Amino acid sequence: MLGLIKKDFLLLKNSSKSYLLVLLIYLFLGFIGEMDFSFILPFMSVLLMMMTFSYDTFNHWDSYVATFPKGRAGSVRAKYITTLILILLTSLITFFFQVILICIKKQPLELVLLLEKMLGTIFTTITILCISYPAIYKFGLEKARIGIFLVVFVLAFAVQALASAIDLNQILNGLAFFKNIWVPTLILLSLIILALSYFISLKVYSKKEL
Amino acid sequence: MEAILEVKNLSKKYENFTLNNISFSLPQGMIMGFIGENGSGKTTTIKAILNLIHKSSGEIEILGQSQDTHFDTVQKEIGVVLDDMFFPEILSAKEIDLIMKDTYETWDSTYFYKLLKEFSISPMQQIKTLSKGMRKKLEIITALAHHPKLLICDEPTNGLDPIARDEILRLFQEFIEDGTHSIFLSSHITSDLEHIADYITFIHQGQILLSKTRDEIMDKFAIAKCSENTWKQINQKDYLSYKKEKYFYEVLVEDKKAFQKKYNCEVLDTITLDELMLLMIKGDDLKC
Numbered sequence: 001m002l003g004l005i006k007k008d009f010l011l012l013k014n015s016s017k018s019y020l021l022v023l024l025i026y027l028f029l030g031f032i033g034e035m036d037f038s039f040i041l042p043f044m045s046v047l048l049m050m051m052t053f054s055y056d057t058f059n060h061w062d063s064y065v066a067t068f069p070k071g072r073a074g075s076v077r078a079k080y081i082t083t084l085i086l087i088l089l090t091s092l093i094t095f096f097f098q099v100i101l102i103c104i105k106k107q108p109l110e111l112v113l114l115l116e117k118m119l120g121t122i123f124t125t126i127t128i129l130c131i132s133y134p135a136i137y138k139f140g141l142e143k144a145r146i147g148i149f150l151v152v153f154v155l156a157f158a159v160q161a162l163a164s165a166i167d168l169n170q171i172l173n174g175l176a177f178f179k180n181i182w183v184p185t186l187i188l189l190s191l192i193i194l195a196l197s198y199f200i201s202l203k204v205y206s207k208k209e210l
Numbered sequence: 211m212e213a214i215l216e217v218k219n220l221s222k223k224y225e226n227f228t229l230n231n232i233s234f235s236l237p238q239g240m241i242m243g244f245i246g247e248n249g250s251g252k253t254t255t256i257k258a259i260l261n262l263i264h265k266s267s268g269e270i271e272i273l274g275q276s277q278d279t280h281f282d283t284v285q286k287e288i289g290v291v292l293d294d295m296f297f298p299e300i301l302s303a304k305e306i307d308l309i310m311k312d313t314y315e316t317w318d319s320t321y322f323y324k325l326l327k328e329f330s331i332s333p334m335q336q337i338k339t340l341s342k343g344m345r346k347k348l349e350i351i352t353a354l355a356h357h358p359k360l361l362i363c364d365e366p367t368n369g370l371d372p373i374a375r376d377e378i379l380r381l382f383q384e385f386i387e388d389g390t391h392s393i394f395l396s397s398h399i400t401s402d403l404e405h406i407a408d409y410i411t412f413i414h415q416g417q418i419l420l421s422k423t424r425d426e427i428m429d430k431f432a433i434a435k436c437s438e439n440t441w442k443q444i445n446q447k448d449y450l451s452y453k454k455e456k457y458f459y460e461v462l463v464e465d466k467k468a469f470q471k472k473y474n475c476e477v478l479d480t481i482t483l484d485e486l487m488l489l490m491i492k493g494d495d496l497k498c
Contacts, residue, residue: 004309056298
């Protein structure tokens with residue numbers, strides 16, 4: 001399985017030319033204060049993981065890897081572990097970059113706020129990928145991509161609509177008790193979503209005709 | 211001789227195609243050529259053996275173990291070369307080595323690099339920059355470098371020039387030299403199989419028409435060319451199929467000597483696998 005994790009990181013390394021420029025532009029925009037940098041890198045991990053799926057699909061890797069020891073289960077497990085490593089890595093890079101940026105700009109350093117932002121982004125990224133993976137394993141990347149886009153779009157629209165329809169402050173006051181436990185709740189929720197998604201993907205992929 | 215691969219009454223039903231109750235057995239240390247026209251069921255059979263598709267019925271035994279219950283155990287003993295299925299093409303041979311040594315316990319980097327050198331494949335070159343022949347050689351080298359007991363190849367020489375094909379066939383022969391390794395090899399380039407296969411299994415429209423040793427086929431099978439008068443005397447039981455040409459009949463016979471004794475045919479040619487396929491598929495009155 002370690003080999004399969006390596007494979008995805010080698011793919012990302014070899015295709016880095018295609019996304020490094022975009023990353024540099026975002027870094028620059030973040031530096032001059034034109035863009036909130038906190039979510040860019042973790043969200044890029046969504047695109048990067050989709051790119052690995054794209055390479056896999058193009059070369060019928062799904063069928064080939066199923067003939068390896070640990071076969072289908074190993075392949076799904078490796079994909080999820082790669083995803084987690086990538087999200088954590090990009091989140092840590094973002095965190096340190098933001099700290100450096102704050103220090104350079106001599107702004108007050110609010111570590112707790114930064115960490116909270118990071119956790120929120122990790123949760124969102126994991127949720128998007130965890131919705132996507134079972135769909136990709138079931139329908140293939142091309143078909144799943146449209147579905148994923150629709151789901152994410154509808155979710156974002158629903159949250160936006162909800163936020164403008166209700167008095168957010170009133171809700172937040174009502175959920176005051178949640179303020180102290182939201183960090184462990186979010187972590188727990190992320191783990192539940194991750195576990196659910198993993199088992200669905202595993203089931204879907206092990207039944208799939210390749 | 212112990213069978214390394216045994217397929218018993220394997221069936222797979224699709225909407226437009228059925229793999230119908232096929233059986234064959236590959237003994238250890240042998241190469242079996244799996245022949246048939248496009249769409250005859252070769253790839254479906256290979257996919258069923260490799261558990262890539264779910265069979266409708268039947269049994270498959272690999273290295274004496276049931277595929278249903280012990281596939282995880284035997285999987286590491288199989289090397290696979292599939293048509294158009296390989297590593298993403300922005301990877302290089304060196305990177306394949308990095309990946310595979312953490313995938314197979316028995317991966318042999320020294321052997322992998324030795325074969326790369328032998329076939330003049332640069333370890334640093336990305337797969338997409340390799341020629342079709344080079345890429346296929348890399349696929350085969352990758353399948354061999356973990357020292358599998360059984361190599362399963364789907365059309366490994368398809369689309370390659372004669373030199374590349376010859377190099378690949380030589381590699382296959384080296385692989386089975388010690389008598390403990392076996393190859394199950396599908397191809398419609400029958401001339402390749404005439405050189406290296408010990409067994410020939412012929413599939414047509416999802417059914418096995420024939421599974422015999424190559425020597426048996428080459429020594430016993432023949433095409434008799436008969437005049438219309440002789441043709442009229444031939445008992446239906448004594449031939450497999452026939453084809454009417456302009457001035458004579460081509461008759462496919464299973465027992466050359468017996469046929470020669472019984473009938474007075476003008477020409478009795480030793481058969482090639484191409485002719486065998488052609489007569490069995492396109493000939494009339496096939497009785498298998």
